[in-house]
Amino acid sequence: MSRTELLQQLCAQLQQTGMTRQEAMAEARYALTFILDISVSDLLLHGTDQVTETQEEQLRQIVQKRATGCPLAYILGERYFMGMPFFVQPGVLIPRQETELLCEQAAEVIRAQGLRSVLDLCTGSGCIAISLAKLTDAEVTALDISDTALQTAGRNAEALQAKVQLLHSDLFLNVDRKYDMITANPPYITAAAYAQLEDSVRVYEPELALLGGDDGLDFYRRIAKEAPEYLNPGGYLVQEIGYDQGEAVRELLAAQGFVNIEIRQDYAGHDRMVWANLPL
Numbered sequence: 001m002s003r004t005e006l007l008q009q010l011c012a013q014l015q016q017t018g019m020t021r022q023e024a025m026a027e028a029r030y031a032l033t034f035i036l037d038i039s040v041s042d043l044l045l046h047g048t049d050q051v052t053e054t055q056e057e058q059l060r061q062i063v064q065k066r067a068t069g070c071p072l073a074y075i076l077g078e079r080y081f082m083g084m085p086f087f088v089q090p091g092v093l094i095p096r097q098e099t100e101l102l103c104e105q106a107a108e109v110i111r112a113q114g115l116r117s118v119l120d121l122c123t124g125s126g127c128i129a130i131s132l133a134k135l136t137d138a139e140v141t142a143l144d145i146s147d148t149a150l151q152t153a154g155r156n157a158e159a160l161q162a163k164v165q166l167l168h169s170d171l172f173l174n175v176d177r178k179y180d181m182i183t184a185n186p187p188y189i190t191a192a193a194y195a196q197l198e199d200s201v202r203v204y205e206p207e208l209a210l211l212g213g214d215d216g217l218d219f220y221r222r223i224a225k226e227a228p229e230y231l232n233p234g235g236y237l238v239q240e241i242g243y244d245q246g247e248a249v250r251e252l253l254a255a256q257g258f259v260n261i262e263i264r265q266d267y268a269g270h271d272r273m274v275w276a277n278l279p280l
């Protein structure tokens with residue numbers, strides 16, 4: 001069978017599981033290029049090349065597993081973020097595209113202001129910490145409460161040749177120095193929203209990385225209170241938030257003396273980040 005024929009078949013099978021044609025095509029293409037170890041342009045340019053029976057069988061099994069609801073990233077053990085392949089496994093949140101802008105903007109500020117040190121809280125796969133280590137000269141430390149997360153982040157840092165120091169810690173518990181910037185994509189889903197999450201997220205992705213307490217703000221409360229002790233004067237606090245949490249997080253930060261508090265949007269136009277500084 002040719003690459004293109006198999007792509008169409010896989011796409012049709014995925015669509016039957018309830019995906020839109022666009023989603024199904026994106027996933028079928030990802031799986032096919034992953035198994036064939038080729039680029040998307042190679043797939044488009046050489047669509048008539050034949051696939052082996054083993055490859056065909058591997059892809060059918062992937063689609064079968066996908067039909068049970070397991071996210072493709074866990075099946076393949078990979079998700080691209082900031083143009084880099086990150087290893088992911090159950091127990092670690094799959095990097096989201098909406099987090100890329102945070103990395104881009106944070107890297108820009110680190111470079112422009114010559115910031116020397118960054119601490120990434122709730123690092124998970126390490127996607128923020130590793131991106132910042134690759135894009136800047138800052139010294140980056142990544143921490144998490146989960147051993148699976150730290151093991152995943154360590155494996156990613158090594159594979160992507162990023163210099164990142166790992167720390168096992170419940171937020172700042174084991175942190176003993178100050179940083180120029182603190183980044184965080186903490187769990188921020190409310191208890192009510194968590195119950196409503198689609199199965200592929202709620203059943204397969206770690207509750208520990210998603211659930212932010214009853215009102216989704218538990219981590220922002222703790223971070224706003226504790227971060228000042230771990231930031232240098234004028235230091236930056238950059239957090240990802242849920243689309244409706246901007247004002248609540250702004251208030252928490254203002255109450256702890258943060259300045260320049262700014263809610264920023266993602267590419268889709270939703271509130272997605274809160275930036276703030278410690279006063280100089």
Ligand code: GLN
Pocket residue numbers: 096185186187188189201209210211
């Ligand atoms: N953006 C994720 C989601 O909507 C949530 C990530 C988080 O809680 N930090 O599934």
